[in-house]
Amino acid sequence: MQLDLDAIETRANAATPGPWESAPELGSHSIHTAIKGGTCLALWTAELATEADAAFIAHAREDVPALVAEVRRLRTQVEQLDRMLSETIDDRDRIHDMADKLAYAVAPEEVIGEHSSMNCPWDNALDLITPMAEVDKLRAQVNAVTGLCDEQEMAAHAFEFPTPEWITAVRQAMGTAAVETHVVADDSDDCTGFEGNPVAPNLCGGCGEPSDDHEPAPAVRSNAV
Known part of the structure; x- marks a missing residue:
């Protein structure tokens, strides 16, 4: 009443x-x-x-x-x-939507699943995220392996030997791993095309990759008269 x-x-x-x-x-x-x-x-x-x-x-x-x-x-x-209470519920709903967007930006629904009493996509997404310190460590290891491959390949070509098979296998494995883990790297210094290598003519002078894996370098337009 x-x-x-x-x-x-x-x-x-x-x-x-x-x-x-x-x-x-x-x-x-x-x-x-x-x-x-x-x-x-x-x-x-x-x-x-x-x-x-x-x-x-x-x-x-x-x-x-x-x-x-x-x-x-x-x-x-x-x-x-x-x-x-109404404002708190609105804030909760907004945070829920933001957390969903972040989680599904890490991995698709097929990987981390939907919300249920037995599954939390947010926790699954966090489990998939590699800590920055670990990322830096892995990048350093990749760079070390890449540098070793480049040195050994250039040394082989300097004596007119073919690229060792182990180098090709390592490069293929590293490329496959990068694709499968959806690594997004800074490509500001990526090679834009095949550049001549005076030591090993069949290798790119920019990144050391075999010339067969490259497109021709884009022509540089000049406005000089």
Whole structure:
């Protein structure tokens, strides 16, 4: 039941101002205003009323306005909490969507799955992310292997020997691993095409790869007259 606080407050304000007091009289109880200057205003007398009944009625003069004020305060607080809850739910939904986008940017749904009681795509995506320190370590190892392959291949070609098979196998394995792990590397210094190598003519001078794996270097347009 929704209390009509305005109506309750109106009735309370229209009643005789308090405080009220209760007093026992010969076989009955009465309610009267507080004694001021030796006089008081008798409000109500009941023969069958108990002392507790009289006390309840007397205190109602102050209890009812206090209860109305408390209910108003609590209603205001509930409205504020409802607004905060609504904002929290909106924030939760936005964060949920952002987390989904981040997770599925790491790996597709086929890999990390959907949300369920037995699966959390966010945790699965975190498990797939390699820490930056480990990435730097792996890159250093790749660069070391690449440098060794380049040195050995250039040495072989300097004596007109073919590229050792182990070098080709290592390069193929490294290329396959890079594709399978979806490595996104900084390509700012990638070779843009085959460049002549004075030491090993069949190797690119830019990256050391065999010329068969390269497209011709793009022509440089000149505006010189």
